[in-house]
Amino acid sequence: MDAEIESATWGRNAPPVGEPPAVALIDPKYPANVGMVVRLASCYGLSQVWFTGDRVTLDPARGERLPREERMKGYKDVRMVHHDRPFDRFPAGTVPVAVEVRAGAEPLHTFDHPDRALYVFGPEDGSIPAALHRHCHRFVVIPTRHCLNLATAVATVLWDREFKRWQRGEVEYPTTPGEYEGRGQAEAPADLVSRTDR
Numbered sequence: 001m002d003a004e005i006e007s008a009t010w011g012r013n014a015p016p017v018g019e020p021p022a023v024a025l026i027d028p029k030y031p032a033n034v035g036m037v038v039r040l041a042s043c044y045g046l047s048q049v050w051f052t053g054d055r056v057t058l059d060p061a062r063g064e065r066l067p068r069e070e071r072m073k074g075y076k077d078v079r080m081v082h083h084d085r086p087f088d089r090f091p092a093g094t095v096p097v098a099v100e101v102r103a104g105a106e107p108l109h110t111f112d113h114p115d116r117a118l119y120v121f122g123p124e125d126g127s128i129p130a131a132l133h134r135h136c137h138r139f140v141v142i143p144t145r146h147c148l149n150l151a152t153a154v155a156t157v158l159w160d161r162e163f164k165r166w167q168r169g170e171v172e173y174p175t176t177p178g179e180y181e182g183r184g185q186a187e188a189p190a191d192l193v194s195r196t197d198r
């Protein structure tokens, strides 16, 4: 089996178990939306990205894959799970956090991230359906003048989580890509170099 496909679990019959911290995308519109979030999860050390709905299928049996530009270093470390009821699949102690522009939501600036968070995001062309709000224990808004695009919203939240962990001394130092990949602290990633060389 293609190693790329092993990272995926498909359909209702699969028995995936949620591993927080994780991200859940509600009814994403395009494969690129999922791809960008998989990349972000990989960058910040989250092991799962769940997504619902039928607009993105990424069914390996039909040869559907993430767009090439999203298949960047580290993305295979992240398990993509296409499942319509992600909340049911996470263990007790998971804290679903709706990231939404919503009255009464906590501003991200002062948000204390739960260790076992499941960050829930709406689609590019919509928002988290009201029926799913009851599954969410916390609501957080990113203080911005206008709505961010989905990937930027996810990136902001994951960056904020990492930064606050660093402030609390939970990570020893900010990890650079070069350091993590064993290329030295300052080197540019190989895939970036090969792109700029073309």
Ligand SMILES: C[S@@+](CC[C@H](N)C(=O)[O-])C[C@H]1O[C@@H](n2cnc3c(N)ncnc32)[C@H](O)[C@@H]1O
Pocket: 099, 100, 101, 120, 121, 122, 123, 124, 125, 126, 127, 128, 140, 141, 142, 143, 144, 146, 147, 148, 149, 150, 153
């Ligand atoms: C492009 S936004 C959706 C925009 C929505 N259709 C609108 O115009 O109001 C995609 C998702 O990113 C998240 N998002 C974007 N900007 C946000 C912000 N400032 N605060 C919290 N969540 C945000 C939400 O989860 C949202 O559902």
